[in-house]
Amino acid sequence: MITLLLSSTGFFGFLSLFLVGALGSLLCMRRDALANYVGNSFAALGSLGALVFSFVALTSGRAPTFTLPAALPWLNFSIHIDPLSAFFMMVISLISVFCSIYALGYVRHFYGTYNIGSLGFFFNVFIASTLLVASAHNALLFLIVWELMALSSFFLVIYEHKQKENVEAGYLYFIMTHTGTAFILMSFLLLFRATGSFDFDTIRASGAMISPLMASLIFVSALIGFGIKTGIIPLHIWLPSAHPAAPSHVSAVMSGVMIKTGIYMLVRIGFDLLPHTQLWWGFLVITLGAVSSIFGVLYALAEHDIKRLLAYHSIENIGIIFLGLGSALVFAALNQPTLALLGLVAALFHTLNHAIFKALLFLAGGAAVGQVHTRNIERYGGLIRFMPVTALCFLIGAMAISGLPPFNGFFSEWLTFQALFVGAALSLPTKMLFVVAIAALAYTGGLAAACFVKAFGAIFLARPRSEAVSHAVEATFPMQFAMAMLASLTVIVGFCAGKISLMLAGVATSMQALSGAALPGHFILAEVSVREGFATLSMPAVLAVLLMALGAIGLLTAILSRKQCVTTGPTWDCGTALTPRMEITATGFSHSIIVVLRSVLRPTRQSAVEYHDAALRYFPKSRSVHFATPDVFLALYRPISRGMTRLSADVRRIQNGNVNAYILYIALTLLILLFILAW
Amino acid sequence: MHITLLWILQIVFIPALSPFAIGLTRLIKAKFQNRKGASPLQPYRDLWKLFHKDEVVSEDASWIFAFAPYVVFGVTLAIGAMIPLVSTVLVTGLAGDFLVIVYLVALGTFWLALAGMDTGSAFGGFGSSREMMVAAFTEGGLVLSLLTLVLLAGTTNLTGVAAAVAGLPFADVASVTLAGVAFVIAMLAETSRYPFDNPATHLELTMIHEAMILEYSGKRLALMEWAAANKYLIFISLGTTLFFPWGMAHTLGTGAIALSVAILLLKDALLCAAIATLESSIAKLRIFRLPDLLFTACILGLIAIGLIA
Incomplete structure (x- = not known):
């Protein structure tokens, strides 16, 4: 059974579900409701299949491999699902299952205004290509599916094309993502130059042929290329405009998992493919992480567009992942695979957690936007009375993303802290970088809590500040179901943190640089203990203590104040009539x-x-x-864009419409080529 | 002494004595102001009175407002059970980690600020905004000051830290002192004392904590006030047990425990007196001067860790 599931039949089985969903919704595009059901239910089924496939691949310890020959040299359809790929596929499919279910209800408000068929088509292609990105094991195949993912998400970003700013956001995304592809291409070509192969297995095996300088070049160009996809500051400028522009269930997939494909490849290249890990790679990644986490959360605080706010929080959380990743690189360079494993597990855990709570927040935020018809949270207020389930789900997501116990976000931040604490005990110059990163992470936690008090308070609490709020009704059942499942996952993943860390350690040790390492300390369900009891934490105990404290205090007040009654009255208004403008x-x-x-x-x-x-x-x-509060990092791009414009104007001069001139160009080119050949 | 009894002592210590700590601080401040002052037992009477009063809840409030006092109080109760108090015997690997405590404090603050926004009053909203600003900027200094001790002690468990700090070599005194100063700044911010907040005011221009709980009455107000008192005693006790850790019992003997309780009470009372003296001798800072002080705490923490050999 497992063998059949993990064969190419199983793999292409769930992929073909996406294909059916994509083509089916295109065929049904004249009937909105039918296109919605076909597109999204096949997306949900396909994701469910992928979830089962990757979960079984991860737990059974097998790594399904299959290759379809292709007509082109170097390009073969090589799929290899090792534990790292399986883990990322699992995260991707877990989020897309719930986003597709949510879409069944959410897409309804597009009926009649936009083409539901094309939405279903691109959504299915998008999920399928994201899954393929995580499983491709050949650089050329990888680039093809990477482009497929970029293009399908581009069309989803500009889906609501009647609003001009969405199209602009789409173009910015298009330009940035292709700049990224250029750098990725460069790093693959450099790898090819050093090892003579595009196949990841061959590259891994011939690591000895890569010189340290070459390794650094490859790492930096991969960092830029994949950094653009992850939205790390200062390469993030596309993210806060592109993610909000897409429909909410797509934003959830983009913010929750698409940007994680960049993390996936950085882990793959940094720990699996490249030898000669340098200390400064880690320092660079930690610095980028600290800057991104602080600035991400600060710009989120300044934002009052709910979806842009969440997009900036993605930048912040990618920063936190980078902190774990960077410390892992530093320890790998110092030849401490055990400690590197700790950092990498922290990074992978935060990847999983961020996918869950960010998708939850985008879905809940999208449900609110769908009712109030504006993304500006100044025009909300008091929505908790009209949408109680959505409010509760958003609240749980908000607490999880702020890193508050007993939710999952707390555990991965705690583990990231532990990885950084190891660095804080190193010798002096290195130590201070880690200590500054610790301070950055601490401030990030505090500022994120402030930001989500702001967001939750402004959207759901107090009195409605616009007419539309009082007409809002609770989200439909599929939407509620998806949000409730993700919300319960934040608690469950937090509760089972010890077990999940162990599973992630299995994923991380499948990397070449970390093979054979074991997590420092012991990790069981009841208790996590890092570095021989340096730090111990039991997520179940934290939850139990909190519940017991709540129970005790509930009992106490019930006994002490059993005779007292509660009356309702107006809020204290200082003698003037209370209006929503006073909030x-x-x-x-x-x-x-x-x-x-x-x-x-x-x-x-x-x-x-x-x-x-x-x-x-x-x-x-x-x-x-x-x-x-405009993004100060945009200023970095202004000289580039001015230079490009000037260059284009200069280049236009050679295009003068004179046929003789063009023939001259051709002749000159041929001459130069001949000279080069003769040399 | 039986370990169960010791656990009960640990759990009830903070909630049972926190009103007294508040009362004592108020009494000392009254003496500075040449007033007679109320008995240090007055906060107990206030709580008793509030628990037996009827409640008025704003018609704009949602269940967040109703539920928040339980969370805010429950969090202090949980933290009180986790921090080092009278005995180093009670080391549990389950939940004594310093980050758990810092983030549980943040959980309480989160709900307190939400409750402040829920009634839609202008006071509550501004109180929440200021509280979250102060809380966010406090985080760095608090984490770094505690981290200094953690790195010196080689464990993140605060009870373990308290046991280890007493035996540190003299060479570490500079780090511990700097971390102590950073901790005091963070403590004053977290417990809404001078120069951050005025715990005795209801003047809208200056208040932070009082503004958020302005709409509460009856048992929920009692819980909020009691939780604030708990948080005060938690930070005082953390200050005394972490930075002056001498006198904690290392055995289960009844005599040792009794002595250690007496020493802890004395140390806490002295720190209360010190805070009362500080509050009587300085003015409240302007709200936009507060972050300077909080960033100073963070810098002190950075230096303290840098000094660790």
Whole structure:
């Protein structure tokens, strides 16, 4: 049974479900409802199949391998699902199962305005290609499915093409992702030059042929190329505009798992394919991680578009993953595979956790946006009364992403801290980098909590600040189901953290650089103990202590105040009529933090006053303050874009429409080629 | 002494004595202001009174408002059971990790701030905003100051740290002192004391903690006030057991435990007196000066760790 499942039949079985979903929804595109059901239920089925496949592959310890020959030299359809691939496939399919189920309900509000058939087509292609990215074992095949993933997600980003900013976001994404592909191509070509092969197995086996300098070159170009996909600062500029532009269930897949394919390849290249791990690779990755986590969360705080806010939090969490990854690289370079394993397990665990809670938050946020029809959280308020289930799910996601116990986010942040603590005990210059990273991670946790108090408070609490909120109704059943499942996963994964760490250690030790290493300390369900009792933590105990404390206090108040009654009354209004305008807004909430950090964030502020008597200016009619925090990293790109524009203008000069000139160019090119050949 | 009894002592210590710590601090402050001051037992009477009063809940409030006091209080109860108090015997690997405590504190703050926003009052919202700003900027200093001790002690379990700090060589005194200063700054911020917040005010321009709980009454107000008192005593006890760890019992003998309780009470009372003196001698800082102080705590923590050989 397992053999059949893990054969190419099983693999192409679930892939063909996506194909049926893609073509089926295209065929049914005249009937919106039918296209929705066909597209999304086959996506859900295919993801479910992929989930079973990858889970069995991961737990059975087998690594399914199959190759289909292709007509081109070097390119073969080589699939090899080792534990790392299986783990990433599992994360991808786990999230896409629930996102597809959610889509069954969510897509309904596009009926009549957009083409449901093409949405289903691109969504199926997108999930299938993302799964293929994680399983391809040949660089050329990888590039093909990578492009397929980039293109299908590009079409999903510009799906709501009637809004101009979505198309602009799509173009930015298109340009950035292809810049990334260029760097990825370069790193693969360099690998080919050194080892003479595009096949990952051959490259791994011929690591001795790669010189240290070449390894560094490959690593840096891979870091840039895959860094663009992960959205690490300063390569993130496409992410906060592209993720919000896509429909919410697509944003959840993009933010939850697509950007993780970059992490997957960085792990693959850094720990599996490349020899000669250098210390500075780790330092670079840690620095990028610290900068991304801090700036990601700060820009999220400044944001009041709910989906952009969540997108900036993805940057923050990728930063946290990079902190674990970077410390693993440092320890690998120091020849400490046990400690490197700790860092890598932390990074992989946070990858899993972030996928779960970020998808949950995008789905819950999307449900709210679908009812209130705006992404601006200043126009929400009090939604908890109209959408209680969505509110609860968002709250659980918010606590998990803020790293609060007993949810899953806490455990992976704790494990990342442990990896960084090891570095804090090293000798001096190295130590300070780790200590600064620890401080960055601590501040990130605090700021993320502040940001989610802001987001949850502004969306769900207090009184409605717009008419649309009071017409909102609870999300439909498929949407509620998907959100509730993901919300319970945050608790379950947190509870089983010890077991899951062990499983991830199995994944990480399948990497060449870490083979044979064992996790430092012991990891069981009841207790996780790192480095011979240096740090112990029991997630079940934390949950139990919290529940017992809640129970005890509930009992105490029930006994002490058994005779007291509760009456409802208006909020204290200082004697004036209470209006929604008196509540704190999201901008107001985060204003103090932004003002404190104004020297780095450089917020802009424009105020305008309109007068009844323009000449005398005694009686103001209206005042407005426009407060914005533009992304300072955009400034890095301005010289590049100006240079490109100038270069294009210069290049245009050679295109003068004169046929004789073109013939001259051809002749010159031929001459130069001849000279080169003769040399 | 039986280990179960010792656990009961550990669990009830914080909630049972925290109102007294608040009362004592208030009394000392009253003496500084040349007032007679209320008895240190007054906070107990206030809590008793509040538990027996009817409650008014805002019509704009949701279940978050109703549930938050239980979470905020429950978190302090859980932390109180995890921190080192009278005996180093109670080392459990289950939940005494310093990051668990720091993040549980954050869980309480998260719910407190949500409750502040829930009623839609202008006070609550601004209180929450300021609280989250202070809490976010405190995190770095708090983690680094505790990490200094953790790295010196070689364990992240705070009870283990308390046991180890007493035996540290003199060479580490600079690190411990710097970490201690950083901890005091973080403590004042976390417990809403001067120069961060004024625990005695209801003036809207200055309050943080009081603004968030303005809409509470009856038993839920009692829980919120009691939780704040617990948090105060938790941080005081952490300060005394981690930075002055002498006097903790290492055995289960009744005499040793009794002595250690007496020493802990004395140390806590002295720290309360020190805080009362500090509050009586400095002015509250402007809200935008507070982050400077909190970043100072973080820098001190960085230096403290840098000094560890």
